[in-house]
Amino acid sequence: MKNILTIAMPKGRIFEEALKLLKKAGYRLPPEFDDSRKLILDVPEEGLRFILAKPMDVATYVEHGVADVGIAGKDVLLEEERDVYELLDLKISYCYLAVAGLPNTKMNDVAPRIATKYPNVAEAYFREQGEQVEIIKLNGSIELAPLIGLSDRIVDIVSTGRTLKENGLVEYEQIADVTSRLIVNPVSYRMKDTLIDELVARLHEVVFSGGV
Template identity: 75%
Template sequence: MTELTIAMPKGRIFEEAYQMLIDSGFNLPEEVEMSRKLMIEIPEEKIRFILAKPMDVPVYVEHGVADIGIAGKDTLLELKRNVHELLDLKISQCYIASAGLPNTTMNEIAPRIATKYPNIAMNYYKEIGEQVEIIELNGSIELAPMIGLADRIVDIVSTGRTLKENGLVEYEHITDVSSRLIANPVSYRMKSARIQEIVSRLKKLVN
């Protein structure tokens, strides 16, 4: 059996995807102690998991330290890494939207958009013909319209509760997001049978 290294984000996505692998028939321990671990070896299945930050998963896969990985569509659109997208796992579903203070219009001269997704935001506004200034932030994006830093924010929305709590409303639905199975292009050729087996098993669950 070919050895396979899988990069996964820590937290909820790992738990959901790991459970999917168990449900699709892989012989994995039901419980994994992952509080401090960055790598988990499963010798019986010749699988090694690398636990990473969500933004790092496509980087590991592109550079071949992981053969396959699980990454959010938001990360893939933002980073544009050279990886093959194999399957939409339909887990961790949410979407990217623009939001701002209620009943406000964007500044006509130089509207400012605060976001941790500068590429997604820039591409979206370019597509709709809006010239905007992008302000890249890493946390508490909701603050930007409240303190007058930006006209709109572009961010991930799952329930919309955070927006409501901060007195913001949604303006535009930009794109749907869910977790995807991705592969390194070389691994996809060299370990094709093993990777295809995982894809077909997971596909049955997804469908």
Template identity: 80%
Template sequence: MREVLTIAMPKGRIFEEAAELLRKAGYLLPPEFDDSRKLIIDVPEESFRFILAKPMDVTTYVEHGVADIGIAGKDVMLEEERDVYEVLDLKISACHLAVAGLPGTKMSDIAPKVATKYPNVASSYFREQGQQVEIIKLNGSIELAPMIGLADRIVDIVSTGRTLEENGLVQLEHIVDITSRLIVNPVSYRLKDKMIDELVERLSEII
């Protein structure tokens, strides 16, 4: 019986772009794959098993070995700092992390506050700028924080900038460019190296 490669994929835009990439690399994914509401999808023809997860959880699944490989945004990898190998930049879902706020407003001199989904990245960034800030962790609608007076600034993902614009915010500083990466569990890389190397090779050819 052929070994199965378990792949953790984030739901949403990255999932759609990654599935398209796998098809271009010659992998046969069933048509219903894109619309499935299942959390685990088996593709026996390719000896693949897909685990569909929240983007922030992909690196955890790969680190703990429940997935051999995963597709994760560089933002998640910087924030989570998991023990995984990054083997390929897939060049999909390009965006960047940025500092944003209300136009014409200065950071408070006394205990400036920054709201974000990325507390580790934000802390490191402001520390490097020589600024001491209080980080407020939020899980969604980060743009609200400056509008309601919860924070002076936010650190968040920006792709087109439209969400910032619609909420009256402007980008103030560019932190780092983000794309999705192929990551591998170190033990899986030893045990399933042929399958993983073939996947990396086929994807590399079309990127």
């Protein structure tokens, strides 16, 4: 499908904000697009095909070439370290990675435990701080870990801080800012450079003209 650009996008907040961005960039997407439960959405009049995926899977689809480009959070790119090119910071879905835990508590002196969905990011961060930690990978409800004594700290995404506050946790350090990025498969970038360059140019104009 040389004339079709396949875009992998995560469901949820990023999808909604990315759709608005694409529409402002002049892409004509059907009204029902927003509410569809399909996992593959074709927009033949624009030469686009969308694959809707879990956030952590977007970069995998792009790396393996089943999607030419993708929209992924910087947190995913830091954690997954996939063989993709990062083309554009879309400046949407802002949040950040942070270290949090119970207030007024110190970490264990010997191999403190860190619970997280981001084991690679967490390990790299604490190694840079000169601390040797035990990483406990969890897939959900990270805030629960320090409350039940499973971990000394957590590393997780923070948006408003409300979830931390409601669970009696406080933020200790900020690791990295996170926004959504446009990524591309290296082979697709060579084979479909015209289509991809047009997408980048149109999105760049919207993002940096204050149109988001």
